[in-house]
Amino acid sequence: MNGATDKRDPAQQRQIRNSALLLGGFALAVFIAYIIATALLA
Amino acid sequence: MTTITQGHAAQDHAHDSHGPGHGLSRWLFTTNHKDIGTLYLVFALVMLFIGGAMALIIRAELFQPGLQFVNPEFFNQMTSMHALIMVFGMIMPAFVGFANWMIPMMIGAPDMALPRLNNWSFWILPFAGTILLSTLFMEGGGPAAGWTMYPPLVLQSGNSLAFAIFAIHLLGMSSILGAINIIVTVMNMRAPGMTLLKMPMFVWTWLITAYLLILVMPVLAGGVTMLLTDRFFGTSFFQAAGGGDPVLFQHIFWFFGHPEVYIIILPSFGIISQIIPAFSRKPLFGYSSMVYATAGIAFLSCIVWAHHMFTVGMPLAGEMFFMMSTMLIAIPTAVKVFNWTATMWRGSLSFETPMLFAVAFLFLFAIGGFSGVMMAIAPVDFQYHDTYFIVAHFHYVLVPGALFAAIGGAYFWLPKWTGHMYDEKLGKIHFWLSAVSVNILFFPQHFLGLAGMPRRIPDYATQFADWNAVSSIGAFVFGFSQLMFVYIVVKCVRGGAKATAQVWDNPEGLEWTVPSPAPYHTFDEPPLVR
Known part of the structure; x- marks a missing residue:
């Protein structure tokens, strides 16, 4: 499928996966936090 | 930025088994x-x-007073859908397209860090766009409460609201995934020697934009989810009758909505920062101050949201805070305008089509910026609020601002993408038609707003007739001149004079070291950056 990903060293690949999961987790946390905060404020 | 590049930038990987696929499956x-x-x-x-x-359709209806072509309900659907489509379906995807094409080439990476996620980010979009457009054919029509979807009005919508909210969720998800991909790519995939402060401004502006997206898109998602449960599941987040607070929705929406403006304009700044040095034949003036100004704008954009809500009746201290913080944004923005002007100062200027769009951006975006400062003044905002002055302001920021940057960027990089030069003569005609008509379209709206014409109405008092007619004429000329852009792009894709690797006169950046058209795979071996 993609030549670029096949040639990465495992450490870089791990770092890429970890940063993506961290950012995605942050986005999810903001989504949930805002709903909870609104429920408390409304 | 001073980057000296060396090297084995890219080869044409004809020997590589990973060439483009064929037919529909390729895409x-x-x-x-x-x-x-x-x-x-x-x-x-x-x-x-x-x-x-x-x-x-909106401008045809407003060409003269009275109801001509559409009924008021459909008019409201048009204003709401026009905004949703242009913001989420047009300008944001356009800049993600530029990011996809250019960021890996600019930082010397072989591809985006998460290529499969990248495919998914895109293919969410056509489905989301179709769902959003399909609401127009549903019972009760599409969303008609404005793109801001304020309760309690929006809670009176029909069942199509659920589809519109689902489409917004999908569009937001696509943006978040794209943003994650861009951050991870820039932070992990830069070529050796490509330090953060050697990155082209376009990459910097996109990196900061991507962080903004991850911070604020989930807030929009949360807000519209609560609208959904209020409308269909009996909750009362924003329903006063059930103890909820409609104004709270406005805070949530604009905590997303104001940074959203910068999510659109920062990549535009990045494109302009690539074009102006290339056609001034000088490095960008004040590179590091540009980076800090971009970061400053992004930070300030998160603490100014309630300037959209001065008229809801907030405490005086709140009005003072949001007024002052909004005015502060003028400082880093002025740094940018100064640096672009200083880049051109004593440069060896030439005015090919991308540069024309960039210079027009400088003047016309500044008009939008100045009217923004006017509206930041809380006491006078009470007069401007919800009038055509606001419509003129944000269209100056978004059309001769963001859209001109996108069109200029397309002309700038088309030869790199296609391997052909576009038709310069037609490009210049397209520019002049657009630049003149966009002012005929939007400048009179300042007068209409100051005279008291409210926005989002299909009919108006006869005193507003003349400028509305002028504005509508400008709209039709501007709209149809964009067909010329399509013709120029198609003509360029199909053929034309061969473009060299550098395309322009010694521009700076790694993307100009690869052949034109750029090979399907670039930088399998990382380039050396000094």
Whole structure:
């Protein structure tokens, strides 16, 4: 499928996966936090 | 930025087994950043004409007082859908398209860090766009409460609201995934020697934009989810009758909505920062101050949201805070305008089409910026609020601002993408038609707003007739001149004079070291950056 990903060293690949999961987790946390905060404020 | 590049920038990987696929499957299953960039750009262009057609329906109706072509309900659907389509379906995907095409090449990476996610980010979009557009054919029509979807009005919508909210969720998810991909790519995939402060401004502006997206898109998602449960599941987040607070929705929406303005304009700044040095034949003036100004604008954009809500009746201290913080944004923005001007100062200037669009951006975006400062003044905002002055302001920021930057960027990089030079003469005609008509379209709206014409109305008092007629004429000329852009792009893709690797006169950056058209795979071996 993609030549670029096949040639990465495992450490870089791990770092890429970890940063993506961290950012995605942050986005999810903001989504949930805002709903909870609104429920408390409304 | 001073980057000296060396090297074995890119080879044509004819020997590589990972060439482009064939037919439809190439585009459906591609993980190549250039293919996905192209898909984003084509999608944005299609949506430009769909959203543009809605704008022309609005301007046709407003050509003279009275109701001519559409009923008021449909008019409201047009204003709401035009905004949603243009913001989420056109301008944001257009800049993600530029990011996909250019960021890996600019930082010396072989592709985006997460290529499969990249494919998914794009292919969410056509489904989301179709769902959003399909609401127009549902019982009760599409969303008609404005793109801001304020309760309690929006809670009176029909069942199509659920589809519109689902489409917004999908569009937001696509943006978040794209943003994650861009951050991870820039932080992990830069070529050796490509330090953060050697990155081209376009990459910097996109990196900061991506962080903004991850911070604020989930807030919009949360807000519309609560609207959904209020409308269909009996909750009362924003329903006063059940103890909820409608104004709270406005805070949530604008905590997303104001940074959203900068999510659109920061990549535009990045494109302009690439074009002006290339045609001034000088490095960008004050590179590091540009980086800090971009970061400063992004930070300030998160603490100014309630300037959209001065008239809801907030405490005086709140009005003072949001007024002052909003005015502060003028400082880093002025740094940018100064630096672009200083880059041109004593440069060896030439005015090819991309530069014309960039210079027009400088003047016309500044008009939008100045009217923004006017509206930041809380006491006078009470007069401007919800009038055509606001419509004029944000259209100056978004059309001769963001859209001109996108069009200028397309002309700038088209030869790199296609391997052909576009038709310069037609490009210049397209520019002059656009630049003149966009002012005929939007400048009179300042007068209409100051005279008291409210926004989002299909009919108006006869005293507003003359400037509305002028504005509508400008709209039709501007709208139809964009067909010329399509013709120029198609002509350029199909053939034309061969473009060299550098394309322009010694521009700076790694993307100009690879052949034109850029090979399907670039930088399998990382380039050396000094």
